[in-house]
Amino acid sequence: MAKFVDRVVVHATAGAGGNGCASVHREKFKPLGGPDGGNGGRGGSVVLVVDPGVHTLLDFHHRPHATARNGKQGQGGFKAGANADDLELAVPDGTVVLSPEGKILADLVGPGTRYVAAEGGRGGLGNAALASAARKAPGFALLGEPGSTCDLVLELRSIADVGLVGFPSAGKSSLVAALSAARPKIADYPFTTLVPQLGVVTAGEEVFTVADVPGLIPGASEGRGLGLDFLRHIERCSVLVHVVDCATFEPGRDPVADVQALEDELARYTPALGGLLADRPRLVALNKLDVPDARELADMVRAELVERFGWPVYEISTATRQGLRELTFAMAEQVREHRAAQPFVEPTRVVLRPTAVDDAGFTVEADPELPGGFIVRGGRPERWIRQTNFENDEAVGYLGDRLARLGVEEALAGAGATPGCPVTIGDVTFDWEPSTPAGVAVMLSGRGTDRRLDQTSRASASDRLAARIDRRRHRTDEELLTGAAEDEE
Structure with a gap:
């Protein structure tokens, strides 16, 4: 399974x-x-x-x-x-x-x-x-x-119109099976149902879904039993039905106390999707009336339930199907009223939010970890950092031109940055050296290089060409003697 x-x-x-x-x-x-x-x-x-x-x-x-x-x-x-x-x-x-x-x-x-x-x-x-x-x-x-x-x-969080709540073995799964085509596991021991069960119910022209929420016991909102794990499945329910076991043999339990205990747990639970479970309409279903003692108990507590909670009470039996029709149409009526009260949902509209005129797209703030340093935050500067190959000098120069055109250098100078101070953009920290804004047109150099960057680690293309020409040039005897003397020194 x-x-x-x-x-x-x-x-x-x-x-x-x-x-x-x-x-x-x-x-x-x-x-x-x-x-x-x-x-x-x-x-x-x-x-x-x-x-x-x-x-x-x-x-x-x-x-x-x-x-x-x-x-x-x-x-x-x-x-x-x-x-x-x-x-x-x-x-x-x-x-x-x-x-x-x-x-x-x-x-x-x-x-x-x-x-x-x-x-x-x-x-x-x-x-x-x-x-x-x-x-x-x-x-x-x-x-x-x-x-x-x-x-x-x-x-x-299951999408159901009606949520069935009640103590274990109250007959919630049997009620779902009797009202719909769902076939949950049913047995005569507590916590038979370990997962929520959904069923589709038809009552006249209304079609709605019913959810069986398992394992609700006192303390469920604090983690006891299974209730805390499955209370989220009734957040979307528009109607809650208390299924009460009128044939229980446990001492100290009665229908009124069962309903009150579950109401206390529901009041402690705060739905994450908004709203309060206390605002949902309620119905009470006194179940297992096919047992003689259960019928007598239902007659005794019916008036007390109505007086104390003010909710409609229905006497049912899932075994003989007594009262199921009345309960089904009562749930359908509550669901219909809830649907009619919902506001009209308009189609999703595309919302355009243009950038403000005074929004530079970045901010400059002092670096709390590096004395005298600054941090530049913004979508575009951080994206440009991620897109730059720092092993290519020309790419680094292109990055500097983009930052200058965006106004980062001017903002750093206005914030008090001095040449050589550490500046962090994204995951990269570098020593800031101001450059002429948009200086590409007057500072072009060989492909893959940029004159604004120090090139001490390797010779430029022009230097390598000059050295190669010099090595191939024919030398006179005097030049050869001079070169030999320099090598001896």
């Missing part, structure tokens, strides 16, 4: 974007072919999709890690990398997505409802897309962004 799982932790990892390609078109008789590197493909996202054919979170219990594919890398000849397909995870209707801290992120109700759990990374631009009038042949490309990762808690 399939295991019922209604709470899991999912570790979602989106795919990384593909790197852009730094390529130059090479063809015979075309020495200046120009850059032709393609862009990288987008990484796949992890998406939760409501599937009516899924009724449990069992798959995530066995496979909690979900990883989407990475985007393909760009190629030469203007060939863009392929985008990775999104990883769609089927979840039951009524799944609630929470953060590890318990904050509700999404309530997935309705077939086809989607929620992007982890966003795939963007693909990096190739050097063909980075070419401009000032930089006609970039010797670098942007890296793809890594995909986002997150831990999510998925909780299944």
Whole structure:
């Protein structure tokens, strides 16, 4: 038999974007072919999709890690990398997505409802897309962004119109089986039902669902029994029905005390989806009237229940089906009134929120860990850091130009930054050296290099060319004697 799982932790990892390609078109008789590197493909996202054919979170219990594919890398000849397909995870209707801290992120109700759990990374631009009038042949490309990762808690909260609450062995499963086509396990010992059972009931023109919530006992809201695990399944119920066992042989129990004990537990439970369980309409079903002693007890407590709680009371027997018709139509009437009172749900609208005019897109603040240091926070600066190949000097210079055009250097100077102070953007910390804004047009150098960066570790292309020409030049006898003397010294 399939295991019922209604709470899991999912570790979602989106795919990384593909790197852009730094390529130059090479063809015979075309020495200046120009850059032709393609862009990288987008990484796949992890998406939760409501599937009516899924009724449990069992798959995530066995496979909690979900990883989407990475985007393909760009190629030469203007060939863009392929985008990775999104990883769609089927979840039951009524799944609630929470953060590890318990904050509700999404309530997935309705077939086809989607929620992007982890966003795939963007693909990096190739050097063909980075070419401009000032930089006609970039010797670098942007890296793809890594995909986002997150831990999510998925909780299944059954979508039912009527919730059946009661002590163990009160006959809730028998009532579901008598009213619908559901066939839950029924036995004569407590806690026979270990998972919620749903049944579809038809009463006239009304069709509604009934949920059997197992294991409610005194102290359930504090973790006793099974009630704390399954109380979430009645959060969506519009009507609650107390199923009372009038034929119990346990000493010290009576129908009025049972109803009051369960009401105390429901009052202590706070639904995470909002609202209070105390506001839901109630019905009371005195069950097992086919037993002679139970009928006598029901006659004794009926008036007291009505006087104390003010709820309609129905006497039923799931064995002989006595009173089931009256109870079914009473539940249908309550469900109809609740549905009529709900506000009209408008279709989801696309909301555009433009960036404010005075929003620079980043902030500059003092670094609490590095004396005299600063931290730059913002979506674009941090994204540009992730896309930069710091082994390529020209790419680093391009990053500096982008930050200067965005106004980061001006903001650092206004915050009191001095040349050489440590500045942190994202995961990278560097010594800040101001540069001329947008100085690319006047400071161009060889491909893969930038004059604003110190090149002490290796010779430039012009230096290597001059050394090679000098080695091949014919030397006179005097020059050879002079060179030998210098070597001896």
